[in-house]
Amino acid sequence: MQETLVTPTLSVLSRSSITMQDRSSTAGQASSTGPQPSRPSVIPPPSKSKGWKSGANVRRMRRIIAEDPEWSLAIVPLLTELCIQHIVENFQNNPILKQLLPEHQQKVLNHLSPDLPLTVTANLIDDENYWRRCCMQRWPVCHVARHGGSWKRLFFERHLENLIKHFIPSTTDPAVILDLLPFCRNYVRRLRVDQFLPPVQLPLQPWNGELSDSGSEAEMEQPTGDHYQLRDLVAGLSHLEELDLVYGVKDCGMNFEWNLFLFTYQDCHSLAATIKACHTLKTFRLTRSKVDDDKARILIRSLLDHPALEELDLSHNLIGDRGARAAAKLLSHSHLRVLTLANNQVRAPGAQSLAHALAHNTNLISLNLRLNCIEDEGGQALAHALQTNKCLTTLHLGGNELSEPTATLLSQVLTVNTTLTSINLSCNHIGLDGGKQLLEGMSDNKTLLEFDLRLSDVAQESEYLIGQALCANREAARQRALNPSHFMSPITAKGPENPVG
């Protein structure tokens, strides 16, 4: 009876739903397979209604029509369903979301296409599921944990990174990136750009001559191979906390050219001004960018007395003693907690200045000087500094040409210091005696959890014994962590453990 009463309205509705269905089905096939699974639940009524409509009036009174194979008992979708569907269809032109009830909002969000333009969705939709679908659609691998567990943040950060990565100065319109700024400024906290493309040169030059020639020529001819200027972008991102940059080209393979890896002074100055203006910046990484002493000094000078900076990573560059001295100055003029100068050209004087700054520093937790050449002089200076320092927990001195004298001093430090949890002395020439002395120092230490002595000419026996001591320390630390009555120090000790593991 109900159906008979409702029929006139139904026919109209069904017609409209048919048209909608047609549109949506074609769109669905064209665009993606994403919305497909949700469709079938919506599809049946129109397809059925078609058949039902074709049926004669006689059949109207019957509930089940045996002859019609398309007949089903599924009822016509609710008006709300239809409305939601309509909203979803026309979301791009008329985004209605906030005015809906929560349950309807959820439905709309579930059915929205991830291809909608960001101008519509960016500031309107906060739903994580929607952004998750967007991310999953664009990138096969997504680490949400690396982006603070927020899919929206992940989407915008990666989207922005992609844009910057493929930005070619003087060819790409800078508005491409800056237009995105109003939508992503509230969500982007980290910018990890591992590639900056150089400005396009005449296609003849790179491919014509030999590799070496063209490289030298490019270097000679185009000293102003400036990259994309981050200044406007960073100034617009109000929540930016991490900046991870590599001025270079990825996957160049055999197309290697020197001018692909060129970090010019212009770049350096603009970057320095950019990071100086960004007061929310906590982490700044500039690796593999051929930063020499002068550029490092320019950058570090701009970072002096920065209100928020906590981590500075300048590894895989060409920083020498002067750059190290500047970094040492930075240590005493900021709240820096992590300093990484791995794979640079720091020698004994630089290490000494760093040690001098370290002696009275109360902020620095981690210092990484891997693959430098500080030698015994610098090592001894650092060891002396560690006797007074009460803050540093992680120290990496791998591959620094250290030998026995440093080991003896370090063993003294081990007996005294109670904050260090991780030391790496791999790839040095500690020697057998040095190993024994370190073992002695270890016997009195109860806090050290990691001590890497691989490939450093230490006797296997002492290495094993040190390993035992470390095991004991680790167990003790674990117990301390379990018992809340103890200090928090084990928890902080676990922090540096993670990246190693």
Place this chain on the structure above:
Amino acid sequence: MGRKRVRKIKARAPSRKKKADWYELGGRQKLAKLLLCGTELVTNIQVATDIREIHRRVEEEEIKRQRLEKLENEVKTSQDKFDEITAKWEEGRQKRIPQDLWDVLSTQQVHCAALIEDKNKLISELQQELKTKDDQYVKDLKKQSDDICLLLERMEEQVKNVMKTFRQELSYIEKAFEIERQELLTSNKKKWERALQAHNAKELEYLMNRIKKVEDYEKQLNKQRIWDWEEYNMIKIKLEQDVQILEQQLQQMKATYQLNQEKLEYNFQVLKKRDEESTVIKSQQKRKINRLHDTLNNLRSKYAKQIKQFQEENQSLTSDYKRLVMQFKELQKAMRHFALIDEKQFREIWLMNEEEAKELISRAFDVDRIIHTHHLGLPWTVPDFWFLRNVGPISQQQQKSATQILEEVLMQTEEEETEEAASEAESYLDLPKQISAKTTRKILMLLCDESGFLIESKLLSLLLPLEKNECYLLKLDAIFSALGIESEDDLYKLVNFFLRYRVYHSPSSQEQTSLMSALEPGEKRDLEEQKEESLGEGEAEEKEHPPSPMLIHPNDVLKILEAFVMGLKKPRDSRAPVKLKHVRDDSKDSEYWEALTTVISDTTQNLWDALYTALEKYHLILTQRATLLIENNSLEQQNTELQMLLQQYLDSKINSELQVPPTQVFRVPTT
């Protein structure tokens, strides 16, 4: 329940923990080891590359150094060679022989070629090196990719291993927990069953109890029902009865209603009639009201008329009253006038009577004297009585006004100055005896000088041209009027006050203070009596203390005056109304007149009586004689007269005319 469960779990925890811990401990150690080894294995690649890099760097440095050395040597040798060649150019220039020159040039060429060859060699060497470096780079790239592959492989392996071991561990732990859970389950099940059994038993018990209770309740319910039923019936019966009663009452009420209706109808009729009547009465009353209104209006007009009349009357009465007042005043004037006249008359009459009385008395005295001297031959003395000296009506000493006194004082002192020895005048007696006129005068002068402020300035200006005495008089008059001194007494009081003040402040005269303090200024009679008593004393004292008003400092005058005025206020107020009446004291009059009558004493009267009787007798005799004499004389006279008359009559013509002539009648007496 939830809490209990938690507690149970907690209690069981140790036993379970043991096993789990055991598993956990073993597993964890194993896992830690695995992780450590794995990370070591993975990081080994990094370390290996590091050390390779270090070695490479060392080698590179060495090679670089060698290369630099080589290049430097090369530069040096080439420079030497170049120098040699340039030196030889000079040498060649000096050569004049072409053969030599050619030789030199050829050698130069050879040398240059050698130099260039050397350079080229070096370049080719370096290029060779570069090529090898390129190869190295390619190799390194390959190596790197290999390393990365290895790294990935190891990582994957590690991940796999770790996953596997973790899964294993997980399964172990799960198994352990499963077993534990099983144990727990069985134990709990046992407990549960036990508890269930207990519960069932209890449930049964409760059921039995419940059944019993239900039965009890059913019984009670039945009882209750029966009771209720009975009660219900009772109530029903009662209510039915009530209904019947009420119906009866209803009937009654209906009957009464009917009755009342009829009554009311009747009443209604009556009331209608009454209404009609009342309308009639109303019209009557209205008419009456109209009439009364008319009368009221009349009365009003009458009232207004009367008011007018009364007003007029009132006016006339007030005019009458005014007239009467005037008349009364006139009457008073007349009264005063008459009083004065009466007084005068009284005085005159008194004087007249007194004169008469005195005349009589003097006659009596004369008579007495004559009697005494002439008749009795006794010496006679004139009796001296006080009333004999009295002239005029007896009265209190006339109160003189202060100004009069003043005048007197001033005048007298003036006079005194001129005639020192003059006897004390009458007015002096009026003054208190201890105060001489001089002191009074001095005090008054002082007062006049000091209290000039009391006098009006106008008056002062008017006084300027006057004589000194008059000036003083007027000034004092003004001052006294200001102070409120009117009578003589007040003046005396003032003077006394001054003196007392002086005495108070002079310690030598303490006796006098006591004496003076006895003199209350308010009691006048005492003062008067005292006056007479201290008549002698006062004078004596005054002589002892010569009047020295100078002792009163002019500055003290004001204080004294103030004190005086304060003291004077009260007595004055009470005396003021009495002053108007001058009631004559006639108590002494009768006495006086009585006394006048008794001027001649009884003894003398007795004497006189006796004398009178004797004299009377004598007189009688004398009179008898006199009469007789007189008679005789008269008779003689008569006789003569008669004779004369007779003669006359007889001589007159009338006699002749009469029928009976008198001569005939008189013949007889004459005969």
